[in-house]
Amino acid sequence: MLKELGITNFAIIDRLNLAFHDGLNVISGETGAGKSILIGAIGLLLGDRASSDLIRSDEDSAIVEAAFDIGPYKLLQARLNAMGFRPGRELVVKRVVSRSGKNRVYIDGNLATVTMLGEISEALVNICSQHEHQVLLDPESHIDILDEFGNLGGQRRAFLSLYEGYQELKARRDDLAAKNRNRAEREDFLRFQVNEIEKAALKPGEDLSLQEEKKILSNAVKLAELARESYEILYGKEESVLGQMSRVTGHIREIRRIDPNVEISDEEMKSLAIQLEDAARSLRDYLNKIPSDPSRLEEIDDRLEVLGRLKKKHGGSIESVLKTGQSLKGELDGISNVAGEMESLQQELMLKKASLQELGGALSAERRRVASSLEKAVEGEIHDLMMEKARFQVSFKEPQLDDEKTPLLHSRGIDQLEFYLSTNVGEQLKPLNRIASGGELSRIVLAMKKVLARAGSVGTVIFDEVDSGIGGATAEIVGRKLRDIARNHQVICITHLPQIASFGQTHYRVVKRVNDGRTRTDVKNLAEDERLEEITRMLGGVEVTDKTRAAAKEMLKAAKRRD
Secondary structure (H helix, E strand, O other): OEEEEEEEEEOOEEEEEEEOOOOEEEEEEOOOOOHHHHHHHHHHHOOOOOOHHHEOOOOOEEEEEEEEEOOOOHHHHHHHHHHOOOOOOEEEEEEEEEOOOOOEEEEOOEEEOHHHHHHHHOOOEEEEOHHHHHHHHOHHHHHHHHHHHOOOHHHHHHHHHHHHHHHHHHHHHHHHHHHHHOHHHHHHHHHHHHHHHHHHOOOOOHHHHHHHHHHHHHOHHHHHHHHHHHHHHHHHOOOOHHHHHHHHHHHHHHHHHHOOOOOOOHHHHHHHHHHHHHHHHHHHHHHHHOOOOHHHHHHHHHHHHHHHHHHHHOOOOHHHHHHHHHHHHHHHHHHHOHHHHHHHHHHHHHHHHHHHHHHHHHHHHHHHHHHHHHHHHHHHHHHHOOOOOOEEEEEEOOOOEOOOOOEOOEOOEOOOEEEEEEOOOOOOOEEHHHOOOHHHHHHHHHHHHHHHHOOOOOOEEEEEOOOOOOOHHHHHHHHHHHHHHOOOOEEEEEOOOHHHHOOOOEEEEEEEEEEOOEEEEEEEEOOHHHHHHHHHHHHHOOOOOHHHHHHHHHHHHHHHHOO
């Protein structure tokens, strides 16, 4: 139940705090005073789209917040708990709309999302407005209305869960069928690719080592010449470096005899000679090992050509070629199993479809049973609303058949249905969206709400424009119906008609004023004497007379007598 509503800088409302009560809450006021702005604010709390156009001029943000009593609604509490919220008996919802675009949603004081609001809104408030008329005119919604009336949600959910699994299986089967159509060609292609990679017997890093070996073989002559000449310079020639070392050593000894300060010892010269001898031996050994094998060079070129071709086809490196080979092999194994998997899937689909047909048939039988009760209930309500001769029917269409001559399945079962109406004696029943006038449609919407309210779990029902196209005695009956709904639900009704307003248990008046060059909307909870004046105004318009006031007083008394 909606307990409190707070609005700040929203449209022409600068600041408003409003407390609602049990039973029937009536909101009245002059046209354009801002009554529907209240509905728009509540709609924001239910997940409607936010726009900076909603923010009051010269303000940076608008805030709408509300407190709900959710104590009796265990399913809603469970849903909130599943979302991570832990409210007590009271739930506070807040929406902040900013010109900067940094909009915020809060549930129970915690940041939330608009999607979360949408998930809990259907258990908080149901707004019956012009949109509700459009829903009723849409044949696609009629099966949902019937199921809501019959409390068939559990069967619907069970069917939907199985149906979604069935659709997933079908998608998998269709995917396999597409693969199977090209299976032979794809299998040949994959087998060729896998065989090519496996035949190559690749080793990680093989291309790099082959390139190094090729570089050496390609430069064998040059390497031999450089090694031989270096060896000769160091050791092989008569005037080699090592041959000159003894002469250099002798010269240094002679220098030391003359100048003892020279710091070059015989040991140092000997060490240098040993290092040069080691270098010469290494060059000699290297010279003997330099490969010269034209056939090996040709073999390396052939191998590098194979590796290069595979790398170009499969990712640019030996590692990527090996990885691709594993992937292709996996796909090849999968294709080989397609036929067996197709057969297994087809068997599973047949079993699931049989279960769906069984569930769909049971759901259809329940719908036909419930439809009879809905027809009687709606006819009873619209007869009370001055449509005494009207007939209402839930018309089930012949089920469409699939290729196997069984009823075509859809996410809501096997049924297709539509609401039909006849408003006058002798007229045939016709689709609701082709026959109902504006006033008739408003009464049918109210009748539906009255009927559905018996089974519904929503805490608050809001009626906006329920008085469209009606007046007089019909308006009085509508007021009684709203009061009846208010026995089980909190009802908030915006109305222009005194006959409806007189049934309110709490009455609010919306007033638009201009102060300091700014327009603002205020809402006041009317006391009994103020309420009499408001009903009088609604009855008499501009000129209020004692006779009009007396009529208003009698109207209020009559409404109380009918409690």
